[in-house]
Amino acid sequence: MKKKYKSKINMLQEIALKGLAEGKYDSVIKIINKIIEFRPKDASLFYNRALAYYGKKDYPHAIEDYSKTIRMDPKFEKAYNNRGLVYFEQGNYDWAIEDYNNALKINPKFDKAYYNLGVVYYIKGDNRNTLTYFAKAVKLNPNYDKAHYNLGVAYLEKGDFLTAIRHYSRAIACNSKNEHAFFNRGVAYSGIGKTKEAYKDYSNAISINDTYYKAYNNRGIILAKAGQNQLAHQDFSKAIACKNIDEKAFYNRGYVNKKRNQLDDAFKDFCEAMKLNSKSTNVKHAFQNFTQMSLSSDPTKKHVGLMYQYQGENKKDILKLSKKVQLTGDESYIIYNRGLVYYCHNENKESIASFTKVIEKDPNDDKAYNNRGTALFNGDAMKEAYKDFSTAIKINPENNKAFFNRGLLLCQKGALKDAIKDYMSALKLDPKSSVLHFNIALTHYYLGEPEEAVQFFTKAIRLKPRDDTAYNNRGVAYYNMGDMDQAIRNYEKAISLNPKTAKAYYNRGLVNAKNGNVTQSVNDFLLAMKLPKGIETFNMGVVYGFRRKK
Numbered sequence: 001m002k003k004k005y006k007s008k009i010n011m012l013q014e015i016a017l018k019g020l021a022e023g024k025y026d027s028v029i030k031i032i033n034k035i036i037e038f039r040p041k042d043a044s045l046f047y048n049r050a051l052a053y054y055g056k057k058d059y060p061h062a063i064e065d066y067s068k069t070i071r072m073d074p075k076f077e078k079a080y081n082n083r084g085l086v087y088f089e090q091g092n093y094d095w096a097i098e099d100y101n102n103a104l105k106i107n108p109k110f111d112k113a114y115y116n117l118g119v120v121y122y123i124k125g126d127n128r129n130t131l132t133y134f135a136k137a138v139k140l141n142p143n144y145d146k147a148h149y150n151l152g153v154a155y156l157e158k159g160d161f162l163t164a165i166r167h168y169s170r171a172i173a174c175n176s177k178n179e180h181a182f183f184n185r186g187v188a189y190s191g192i193g194k195t196k197e198a199y200k201d202y203s204n205a206i207s208i209n210d211t212y213y214k215a216y217n218n219r220g221i222i223l224a225k226a227g228q229n230q231l232a233h234q235d236f237s238k239a240i241a242c243k244n245i246d247e248k249a250f251y252n253r254g255y256v257n258k259k260r261n262q263l264d265d266a267f268k269d270f271c272e273a274m275k276l277n278s279k280s281t282n283v284k285h286a287f288q289n290f291t292q293m294s295l296s297s298d299p300t301k302k303h304v305g306l307m308y309q310y311q312g313e314n315k316k317d318i319l320k321l322s323k324k325v326q327l328t329g330d331e332s333y334i335i336y337n338r339g340l341v342y343y344c345h346n347e348n349k350e351s352i353a354s355f356t357k358v359i360e361k362d363p364n365d366d367k368a369y370n371n372r373g374t375a376l377f378n379g380d381a382m383k384e385a386y387k388d389f390s391t392a393i394k395i396n397p398e399n400n401k402a403f404f405n406r407g408l409l410l411c412q413k414g415a416l417k418d419a420i421k422d423y424m425s426a427l428k429l430d431p432k433s434s435v436l437h438f439n440i441a442l443t444h445y446y447l448g449e450p451e452e453a454v455q456f457f458t459k460a461i462r463l464k465p466r467d468d469t470a471y472n473n474r475g476v477a478y479y480n481m482g483d484m485d486q487a488i489r490n491y492e493k494a495i496s497l498n499p500k501t502a503k504a505y506y507n508r509g510l511v512n513a514k515n516g517n518v519t520q521s522v523n524d525f526l527l528a529m530k531l532p533k534g535i536e537t538f539n540m541g542v543v544y545g546f547r548r549k550k
Contacts, residue, residue: 145174
């Protein structure tokens with residue numbers, strides 16, 4: 001009978017391992033849960049279940065299972081290394097370093113742990129340790145293409161182009177399909193003036209990945225400098241067509257259009273560049289150039305209007321330029337842009353009136369509906385705002401701002417599940433928005449779903465690593481899950497990023513109080529009360545209450 005059960009368990013283990021390889025994580029977790037009932041002290045089972053949780057990005061459960069594995073088998077170096085990977089994904093870099101080093105204490109020839117240390121030190125901006133640990137990884141494994149590639153990245157940033165080229169070449173020799181190695185080697189070649197080699201590498205990167213917008217952009221720059229404006233324009237346009245872009249391709253195409261005397265197109269490109277990144281030095285130059293051209297050669301203010309329309313959230317520049325020009329007239333674009341100016345000046349009534357006129361002229365203008373909805377929302381006209389956001393979405397289902405704004409409104413009304421649906425729709429259209437991830441996390445928390453909240457706060461932190469509020473709120477979510485260690489680590493990270501955040505001190509005080517650390521909790525509450533928006537003093541009574549019960 002025992003042999004029969006043993007045979008079935010072994011068969012289930014094989015199915016689970018196969019499921020891991022195929023990415024069938026939910027079924028793997030179910031199978032391993034069954035096996036654990038028969039083998040509750042088998043560390044490898046908890047390790048494999050952690051792999052499945054990590055695969056489905058359920059980081060809290062992955063950490064829990066890796067930690068159980070380590071408690072059962074303190075010499076399990078892969079568990080330390082993999083728990084370090086989870087901490088890294090959460091943005092907890094110091095904890096990741098600690099785990100990678102623990103793995104190396106057990107196995108000093110663990111090349112992946114050295115590589116992971118190189119990655120985390122690179123993220124922390126420690127170039128010396130980055131180079132040291134990647135070098136140790138390639139010494140142990142000379143064909144470690146990822147380590148060679150990252151050494152190339154580190155040397156490129158250091159300005160050592162020749163050494164960077166050597167490591168990129170080695171990475172390419174190990175993996176000829178690595179388009180990033182070709183691209184970065186092209187950048188290094190450009191750095192030493194070898195334009196032909198750079199052009200060839202950018203072309204190789206594009207042949208591997210025909211949606212590699214940076215390669216199109218950089219090849220376009222080479223062509224533009226060579227006076228090949230038509231070909232450069234084609235490359236910049238291909239870069240823009242890739243969609244997942246930054247402001248550079250629009251900026252560069254704008255200048256090419258200017259050289260070609262295509263001023264309308266140049267204005268539009270500069271506007272898009274400003275919309276994508278108003279803080280870029282290049283974009284600021286484009287804005288200055290744009291403003292100068294608008295004021296000197298655009299008596300109708302048509303291009304000033306375009307600038308407003310394409311600006312998006314860049315209110316400061318709208319206010320700055322609105323002082324220089326008067327947007328008068330009854331053309332739709334002038335009325336629309338006047339509405340934006342009113343909105344930026346917090347004159348909601350006038351803003352609503354302007355967007356209403358635009359809608360009367362063009363009932364299918366989704367941006368006008370969204371902007372009028374925002375002005376209505378600011379004026380607490382919730383019902384009318386909801387209607388406008390919904391109309392904007394109906395006209396244009398890809399209007400991510402309308403989904404986001406309607407989500408905010410629903411959240412304020414307490415319709416949290418509907419709010420999440422709208423946020424998720426916006427997220428599909430704008431997957432790199434840290435604000436969206438943060439708001440989704442917060443809404444899950446309000447719904448009493450702290451595990452989901454942790455996942456989205458973690459994604460928000462990945463996109464915006466210095467967001468102390470996200471760390472603080474992730475700590476609150478962990479607190480509600482009963483994971484005090486993770487809660488206090490997150491509060492400490494929030495404090496390290498912003499020592500003047502009262503909430504993080506207060507929350508750390510709650511954890512210390514719960515753990516019976518009375519002195520530390522009192523200190524935390526005192527620190528919180530000294531800061532702006534400090535915590536109410538009744539919490540001191542809570543702490544002293546714990547003391548009296550002892």
